[in-house]
Amino acid sequence: MxxxxxxxxxxxxxxxxxxTAESVGRxxxxxxxxxxxxxxxxxxxxxxxxxxxxxxxxxxxVQEAKDKKERWPSDLKLPWHMIGHLQRNKAKLAIQxxxxxxxxxxxxxxxxxxxxxxxxxxxMEVLIxxxxxxxxxxxxxxxxxxxxxAEYILRNCPSLKLVGLMGIGPLVKDRExxxxxxxxxxxxxxxxxxxxxxxxxxxxxxxSDDFELAIKEGSTMVRIxxxxxxxxxx
Numbered sequence: 001m002x003x004x005x006x007x008x009x010x011x012x013x014x015x016x017x018x019x020t021a022e023s024v025g026r027x028x029x030x031x032x033x034x035x036x037x038x039x040x041x042x043x044x045x046x047x048x049x050x051x052x053x054x055x056x057x058x059x060x061x062v063q064e065a066k067d068k069k070e071r072w073p074s075d076l077k078l079p080w081h082m083i084g085h086l087q088r089n090k091a092k093l094a095i096q097x098x099x100x101x102x103x104x105x106x107x108x109x110x111x112x113x114x115x116x117x118x119x120x121x122x123x124m125e126v127l128i129x130x131x132x133x134x135x136x137x138x139x140x141x142x143x144x145x146x147x148x149x150a151e152y153i154l155r156n157c158p159s160l161k162l163v164g165l166m167g168i169g170p171l172v173k174d175r176e177x178x179x180x181x182x183x184x185x186x187x188x189x190x191x192x193x194x195x196x197x198x199x200x201x202x203x204x205x206x207x208s209d210d211f212e213l214a215i216k217e218g219s220t221m222v223r224i225x226x227x228x229x230x231x232x233x234x
Contacts, residue, residue: 003047009228010053017222020212031215034058034081036207036225039232042071048228049078056100058223060084065097083166083204083223085139088112095124102127102166102204105139107152110160117159125161126153127204130188132167132181140167146188147195154196164202164220165189169210178210182217189218 018028032055035048045068048054056079059065065080079099086094086103091112094101104110104126117124128149131140141149146165153162167185169178182205189200204221206214211222225232 003043005230006044006047006228007051009230010048010051013224013227014053016212017215020215024216026215030220032056032221034083034204034221034223035228036060036083036223037068037229038064038084038225040225040229042068044229046073046076049076054078055221056081058083058102058225059098062086062090062094062097066093069097081223092116095120095122098124100125100127100163103129103139104149104153104160105129105141107149110149110153110157114157114159123159123161125163127164127166127202128153128162130165130167130185132185132205133170134181135170138168143184143188147192150192150196150198154198162198162200164200164204165192166202166204166221168207169205169214175213179213179217182206182210182214182219186218 017031021028021031034056035054036058037045038060058081061084082094082098082101082103084103086109088109095116128146129140130143130146131138150162153160165185165188169181185205186203189203193200202220203218206219206222208224208227211224214222
């Protein structure tokens with residue numbers, strides 16, 4: 001894909017976000033567009049970042065993010081989101097590279113991040129990743145354990161600022177199943193807010209094939225790769 005296609009795709013995605021938001025009485029600026037850049041060349045990332053149309057960079061792997069950040073222009077300021085599974089042994093590097101971690105999926109990881117952040121006297125925004133697809137192979141906290149996970153972070157991890165929940169819808173063509181998974185995550189957010197007495201501002205759900213459905217169910221962050229950059233080359 002050439003760089004001009006990225007600009008056109010971004011404009012199209014932003015227009016779709018706006019139309020979908022307005023169709024359910026929401027303001028388009030309530031939804032952040034996170035560009036998912038796994039396996040994308042730096043030139044494509046820079047094109048998207050300089051467009052002024054994205055709100056953050058989403059990377060799945062710590063080492064890939066490190067390699068890209070080493071070549072990233074210092075004057076180009078955008079938050080970097082860790083959206084992939086994070087291993088505990090990568091926690092130290094992750095907190096140096098990322099501004100937000102969206103994939104907190106167990107208490108041990110939260111504890112390791114807390115230890116690393118406390119040593120640096122640094123705070124970091126995080127989201128709890130929830131397994132909303134019901135697929136055993138997928139990462140994420142079991143829906144029934146979200147409130148206890150949130151309570152653990154609040155009580156034991158003062159360096160972690162819990163701001164919301166993240167989930168990946170099932171990879172199926174059945175729209176109702178996809179919608180149900182997004183409804184589940186929204187309701188879990190509402191329940192967790194009541195259980196812990198804290199407002200969670202972010203609901204990260206929706207990708208290239210389903211972000212409009214996610215926006216209709218309250219998403220505040222959509223994570224878009226293919227609809228911006230074209231098919232990924234693995």
